[in-house]
Amino acid sequence: MRSVREALAASGRAPLLSVLGVVTIAFSIFAFGLFGLVAINIRKALEQVEQRVEVRAFVSDSTEIESVAAAMKDIGEFPEVLRVDYVSKEQALARARKEMGEFADVFEAGVLPASIEVHLRPGRQDPATVKSVADRVKTYDFIDDVRYGEEWVAKLYSLRTIATVAGIALGVAFAAVAIIIIGATIRMTVLARAKEISIMRLVGATDMFIRLPFLIDGLVKGVCGGLLALVFVWIADRIVNEYVIQTVFFDRQMIFLGIVGGAFMGVLGSLVSVGRHLRRI
Amino acid sequence: MIRLTNVAKEYPRSGVALAQVSFQVKKGEFVFLTGPSGSGKTTILKLLYMDDKPSEGEVWINGVSSKTAKGREISRLRRRIGIVFQDFRLLEDRTAEANVRFALEVTGSPKATIRAKVSRALTQVGLASKATSYPRELSGGEQQRVAIARALINDPFVLIADEPTGNLDERATRGVFQLLRDINASGTAVIMATHDLDLVRRSNYRTIELNHGRLVFDSAESPASARPPEESLELTDASGDYRESI
Numbered sequence: 034m035r036s037v038r039e040a041l042a043a044s045g046r047a048p049l050l051s052v053l054g055v056v057t058i059a060f061s062i063f064a065f066g067l068f069g070l071v072a073i074n075i076r077k078a079l080e081q082v083e084q085r086v087e088v089r090a091f092v093s094d095s096t097e098i099e100s101v102a103a104a105m106k107d108i109g110e111f112p113e114v115l116r117v118d119y120v121s122k123e124q125a126l127a128r129a130r131k132e133m134g135e136f137a138d139v140f141e142a143g144v145l146p147a148s149i150e151v152h153l154r155p156g157r158q159d160p161a162t163v164k165s166v167a168d169r170v171k172t173y174d175f176i177d178d179v180r181y182g183e184e185w186v187a188k189l190y191s192l193r194t195i196a197t198v199a200g201i202a203l204g205v206a207f208a209a210v211a212i213i214i215i216g217a218t219i220r221m222t223v224l225a226r227a228k229e230i231s232i233m234r235l236v237g238a239t240d241m242f243i244r245l246p247f248l249i250d251g252l253v254k255g256v257c258g259g260l261l262a263l264v265f266v267w268i269a270d271r272i273v274n275e276y277v278i279q280t281v282f283f284d285r286q287m288i289f290l291g292i293v294g295g296a297f298m299g300v301l302g303s304l305v306s307v308g309r310h311l312r313r314i
Numbered sequence: 315m316i317r318l319t320n321v322a323k324e325y326p327r328s329g330v331a332l333a334q335v336s337f338q339v340k341k342g343e344f345v346f347l348t349g350p351s352g353s354g355k356t357t358i359l360k361l362l363y364m365d366d367k368p369s370e371g372e373v374w375i376n377g378v379s380s381k382t383a384k385g386r387e388i389s390r391l392r393r394r395i396g397i398v399f400q401d402f403r404l405l406e407d408r409t410a411e412a413n414v415r416f417a418l419e420v421t422g423s424p425k426a427t428i429r430a431k432v433s434r435a436l437t438q439v440g441l442a443s444k445a446t447s448y449p450r451e452l453s454g455g456e457q458q459r460v461a462i463a464r465a466l467i468n469d470p471f472v473l474i475a476d477e478p479t480g481n482l483d484e485r486a487t488r489g490v491f492q493l494l495r496d497i498n499a500s501g502t503a504v505i506m507a508t509h510d511l512d513l514v515r516r517s518n519y520r521t522i523e524l525n526h527g528r529l530v531f532d533s534a535e536s537p538a539s540a541r542p543p544e545e546s547l548e549l550t551d552a553s554g555d556y557r558e559s560i
Binding site for chain 2: 233239
């Protein structure tokens, strides 16, 4: 309790420094939050595209439906496969006509073959897996041809890899910048109270006793900075939604993690700053 | 109570600060630590309150050894040592009373006893009427008295004073020195580093002199040496009050 009172009293003695500290922390988390928002939206967009990755196997005209059904059952049991659909000649024609719009009449009945559509599980849509599934599907005698947009899948996968690597690198960089800024902000508080700390040590206060108010200060500033950053990111998200494109916002779990992250960075910054200072004096 | 055995201290950049220093201080003794700037006085004091550890040798203080002492034990030891500096080290944004109280609050003293202890300490240093004054409203001598009150608040067995009169005029110096003598008379040992040889010569206290980090003279070891104590100076002014005028 004394540490909480001491932390509040110290903030009260230097209100401007405290407000500046919270705002600085808020802006550094805001930058990280904006990056996070962009990252989850890119990820979501890529996931939507990835869901369209499928293997289409064209069935010979003379094939009996029982053979196709048996093959579909087998294929459905592949660990990579989410779902297998059968598209009859009629369905293929109807779909083609729908997709072609005004050119719908170029297709005549029976011109398009029946096919099996193999949908893959999320996370199993990489080129190697898609090719492996396609090759296995091709082994059935009644399959004339298998298509899965080899080049397109490869491009999509490399785009996803680039987005993941860039996301991790930028995320680490933004987090590092946020930690450094938070550490520097809390260091200002520590330096402003350097004399007080040295007297505390001289009269016999334990290091933990000295640290605790700073840790609480860091925790409170981290949480306040995190909440403020959340408000900033939410406003930015609303503006983008209103004037640019539809986006998804963080879910509750992410918001909670963001605030806990702010608190963690605040405590870590305090721990490092006070620790360094205590070692030096 | 305090024992230094073959103590050496070397700093990576500035080199040897102390070499082969050995002496003891008995309970209730008053000891002057003298010597030119850079002779190692402050280093010895720092070793005594364990702000630093010797590179060689051992410092024993109140049963605590520099070889084994760690965090919490050092903190507990400091609660039994009073420390006073030339620059007072008071918190400018707190009153005299709050500065003294601070030492009790940060060491977890029971709240109920704090007020009485602070009042007693301020009375002991003659500043009961200035309890609500801020350091900027006090003279140098008064600020040093507040610092001494803070050092006395936990009934220390030794008061360590690093040039306590270094920033004071002659009158204030006499007042603060007399206060230290009174504190010593009540049973607290005092170890005082000073440049003020006049002060040293005029009193009969034991004197340890350092030069280039070596102990070159200890009046307890060679009482008949070339530094016989001059006649002790009576430190009262005409009015009989040893405190400087305010």
